[in-house]
Amino acid sequence: MKKLLSGNEAIALGAYHAGVKVATAYPGTPSTEILEYISQYSNVYAEWSTNEKVALEVALGSAYGGARSMVSMKHVGLNVAGDPFMAASTTGINAGLVIIVADDPGMHSSQNEQDTRYYAKLAKIPVLEPSDSQEAYDFMTLAFNISEKFDTPVLVRSTTRISHSKSAVTITGQRENTDANIKYSRDFEKNVLLPVNARIRHAQIEKRLLELAAYAEIIPVNTVETGNSNLGIISSGIAYQYARQTFPKASFLKLGMPYPLPQELIQNFASQTEKLLVIEELDPFIEEHILMLGIKIIGKKYIPLIGELNPDIVADCGRKAHLLPKATSRKTISLINNLPGRPPLLCAGCPHTGIFFVLSSIDHRNRISGNDDELNSKLSMAITGDIGCYTLAALPPLNAMDTCACMGASIGQALGLEKAGLASKIVAVIGDSTFLHSGITPLVNAVYNKGQITVIILDNGTTAMTGHQHNPGTGITAQGETTQQVYLGNLVRGIGVKDVQIVNAYNMKELRNAVRNSLDNPELSVIIVRGTCQVIAPKISSPNYIDKDKCNQCNICSMIGCPAIQYQDEQVYINDTLCAGDDCAICAQICPQNAIISQTIVKKV
Amino acid sequence: MKDLNLIIAGVGGQGNILASNIMAEVALTSGYDTKQTDTLGMAQRGGSVISQIRASSKVYSPLIKLGQADLILAFEKLEALRWAQYLNKYSTVIINNHRITPTSVNIGKENYPEDKEIISILKEKASRVIFINGNEYAINLGNIRVLNIFMLGCASFFLPFKVQIWENVISQQLPSKIVPINITAFNKGRKEIQNVNF
Numbered sequence: 001m002k003k004l005l006s007g008n009e010a011i012a013l014g015a016y017h018a019g020v021k022v023a024t025a026y027p028g029t030p031s032t033e034i035l036e037y038i039s040q041y042s043n044v045y046a047e048w049s050t051n052e053k054v055a056l057e058v059a060l061g062s063a064y065g066g067a068r069s070m071v072s073m074k075h076v077g078l079n080v081a082g083d084p085f086m087a088a089s090t091t092g093i094n095a096g097l098v099i100i101v102a103d104d105p106g107m108h109s110s111q112n113e114q115d116t117r118y119y120a121k122l123a124k125i126p127v128l129e130p131s132d133s134q135e136a137y138d139f140m141t142l143a144f145n146i147s148e149k150f151d152t153p154v155l156v157r158s159t160t161r162i163s164h165s166k167s168a169v170t171i172t173g174q175r176e177n178t179d180a181n182i183k184y185s186r187d188f189e190k191n192v193l194l195p196v197n198a199r200i201r202h203a204q205i206e207k208r209l210l211e212l213a214a215y216a217e218i219i220p221v222n223t224v225e226t227g228n229s230n231l232g233i234i235s236s237g238i239a240y241q242y243a244r245q246t247f248p249k250a251s252f253l254k255l256g257m258p259y260p261l262p263q264e265l266i267q268n269f270a271s272q273t274e275k276l277l278v279i280e281e282l283d284p285f286i287e288e289h290i291l292m293l294g295i296k297i298i299g300k301k302y303i304p305l306i307g308e309l310n311p312d313i314v315a316d317c318g319r320k321a322h323l324l325p326k327a328t329s330r331k332t333i334s335l336i337n338n339l340p341g342r343p344p345l346l347c348a349g350c351p352h353t354g355i356f357f358v359l360s361s362i363d364h365r366n367r368i369s370g371n372d373d374e375l376n377s378k379l380s381m382a383i384t385g386d387i388g389c390y391t392l393a394a395l396p397p398l399n400a401m402d403t404c405a406c407m408g409a410s411i412g413q414a415l416g417l418e419k420a421g422l423a424s425k426i427v428a429v430i431g432d433s434t435f436l437h438s439g440i441t442p443l444v445n446a447v448y449n450k451g452q453i454t455v456i457i458l459d460n461g462t463t464a465m466t467g468h469q470h471n472p473g474t475g476i477t478a479q480g481e482t483t484q485q486v487y488l489g490n491l492v493r494g495i496g497v498k499d500v501q502i503v504n505a506y507n508m509k510e511l512r513n514a515v516r517n518s519l520d521n522p523e524l525s526v527i528i529v530r531g532t533c534q535v536i537a538p539k540i541s542s543p544n545y546i547d548k549d550k551c552n553q554c555n556i557c558s559m560i561g562c563p564a565i566q567y568q569d570e571q572v573y574i575n576d577t578l579c580a581g582d583d584c585a586i587c588a589q590i591c592p593q594n595a596i597i598s599q600t601i602v603k604k605v
Numbered sequence: 606m607k608d609l610n611l612i613i614a615g616v617g618g619q620g621n622i623l624a625s626n627i628m629a630e631v632a633l634t635s636g637y638d639t640k641q642t643d644t645l646g647m648a649q650r651g652g653s654v655i656s657q658i659r660a661s662s663k664v665y666s667p668l669i670k671l672g673q674a675d676l677i678l679a680f681e682k683l684e685a686l687r688w689a690q691y692l693n694k695y696s697t698v699i700i701n702n703h704r705i706t707p708t709s710v711n712i713g714k715e716n717y718p719e720d721k722e723i724i725s726i727l728k729e730k731a732s733r734v735i736f737i738n739g740n741e742y743a744i745n746l747g748n749i750r751v752l753n754i755f756m757l758g759c760a761s762f763f764l765p766f767k768v769q770i771w772e773n774v775i776s777q778q779l780p781s782k783i784v785p786i787n788i789t790a791f792n793k794g795r796k797e798i799q800n801v802n803f
């Protein structure tokens with residue numbers, strides 16, 4: 001029977017059928033749903049780990065213990081997990097360990113578009129790259145088998161278009177029972193990476209890589225599809241699908257395992273085709289290897305290095321390379337390319353809006369149309385930011401964030417700005433899940449190194465941006481069990497922060513006072529702003545409305561950036577399908593005319 | 606087997622993804638090789654959402670090429686226009702006659718295109734351009750949230766899938782409590798679209 005599955009669903013089902021016992025992850029688009037799907041099976045242990053490094057360490061530990069284990073993350077998560085990733089390659093595994101990393105070409109929801117395949121080369125481990133959901137499903141059993149056969153972690157590289165597209169999957173397997181393999185045995189020479197052992201392990205890794213390269217020649221997922229001999233195309237992942245559609249008559253070498261590469265297979269394929277083209281998304285990973293073999297090939301000369309590919313881009317490259325006839329020119333209509341966008345915004349009723357309005361107001365950031373030069377002449381305060389929904393506060397009209405680099409960076413960056421000797425006040429803003437992911441150690445660092453910054457932790461009780469996953473602060477596990485909740489206030493005080501304020505995200509007076517107190521305090525201080533994400537909070541209030549007799553069109557309410565506050569015919573109004581009403585009422589608190597009426601009528605929940 | 610390239614465009618929160626899931630499942634159940642891909646960026650709500658469904662005897666790319674959409678089903682007017690480059694002279698466009706104003710327009714930075722501009726561009730690109738007051742029908746049916754299924758009903762008239770398959774998939778994909786109102790919405794859409802002059 002065929003089922004329509006997304007790549008992430010197929011990966012989870014494939015792993016389940018392969019007998020995975022332990023699955024770990026930290027949420028990150030586009031990989032998040034893998035753990036969400038696998039956590040539904042009661043005979044799999046699934047956890048949201050605090051971050052990707054921990055997730056990989058847990059999975060490595062369970063693999064040592066004889067359980068088939070998997071860890072999933074987005075591409076930048078592997079940067080966080082880089083240390084155990086290299087260690088896992090060095091020690092090898094006991095039961096299979098599969099590391100699933102989802103890249104985001106085109107940066108639909110990411111801060112960069114690094115190509116994970118290079119990590120496989122760095123760690124000298126194999127990488128599998130599915131090109132649709134069927135392969136995502138099939139490759140999981142293969143990945144576990146390779147892992148155990150060669151005593152290596154196996155990387156499975158997905159991309160947004162694989163993870164988030166659905167295609168038909170023939171489900172061939174059923175759950176493999178791997179319970180009998182759970183066994184711990186000490187292996188000093190393998191698992192204790194003292195230099196004396198690691199030297200021996202390195203030799204093992206090089207030997208393993210040669211064996212894998214030999215296996216790459218015969219692995220069934222590296223396939224030749226024979227077509228015309230005048231054009232041969234080497235491709236992998238989603239790029240294969242675009243290429244296959246664009247060049248239906250060409251010969252194909254499809255690499256389900258793009259590392260290590262099958263040298264002979266490539267040489268044979270090259271010798272049977274007149275022109276050779278590599279079509280791959282992002283970096284010239286395969287192309288570089290093939291060029292090293294001394295084979296003449298066309299690739300990134302025509303195929304872009306930047307962004308996501310699609311069939312139009314691939315066809316366009318084919319025309320530039322004179323492999324396809326010229327297209328009839330398409331009439332472009334300029335209006336279509338200049339339509340108003342719908343950029344992401346903080347939601348109506350978002351608990352982040354109030355605190356950012358306070359921060360924005362300090363230097364009148366919200367009165368400036370996003371022009372940095374104009375703003376810089378007035379800034380008395382720097383605001384370092386972090387990764388989450390709240391990064392959207394960097395956009396107009398709030399303009400209330402100056403940096404966003406990677407998970408947990410805000411606190412270290414703030415301390416760095418302070419140590420640079422800036423006279424201005426410095427505030428770091430970080431979400432609850434991000435703080436627990438990688439904000440704790442920089443806060444310890446700031447305490448230890450006598451920092452004087454203000455750290456604002458936005459506690460909305462969830463990991464919102466990736467779709468509301470639990471985290472240690474929510475007190476509920478990935479599989480829905482209640483657990484010990486980590487209290488942010490206690491945690492921060494335990495680190496040694498003396499000035500800790502916990503405030504209501506929807507009380508503007510409290511927020512203003514807290515920020516003022518904190519900025520006035522020369523010591524390091526932390527403000528925890530607490531308010532439940534409106535997407536998951538029960539809606540109990542009726543929407544606010546504007547008393548037109550009182551409203552003098554001053555536009556102050558539009559400066560909070562609430563999508564429910566709209567204009568029609570020059571008159572501001574509140575969109576009652578979006579407004580969170582009295583649950584939020586930030587607009588009502590800031591209106592100088594008291595023209596926004598927050599209704600106290602409470603609807604039935 | 607005819608190649609089908611279908612686009613559902615709308616604004617986050619209008620039920621686009623559910624509609625796209627249903628349409629893809631209907632295509633697969635009808636015996637087509639099917640691929641479906643949704644692009645929604647970072648937006649939780651209020652962002653542009655485009656779903657692409659390709660159905661044929663064998664589908665490679667999940668993404669549709671420019672100028673190759675057979676149908677655009679748009680839940681919002683501006684979103685219909687946004688994907689107009691995917692249309693060709695044989696395409697059908699069905700548009701919910703409803704405007705959701707982007708923030709940039711709200712704060713006066715950009716302009717929402719005039720109805721006559723939207724119509725003239727779409728008519729230049731496609732052979733059939735049909736506006737329908739989907740929101741009004743959905744509200745009259747009892748819940749604005751059935752808009753997506755009402756619009757699927759409209760689209761179904763132009764697609765080679767059996768009504769029975771649509772109804773089965775809708776019944777499978779929705780919580781049983783809301784199946785009846787959605788089946789009614791589907792059939793209402795399928796009927797009303799035939800009464801629109803285009």
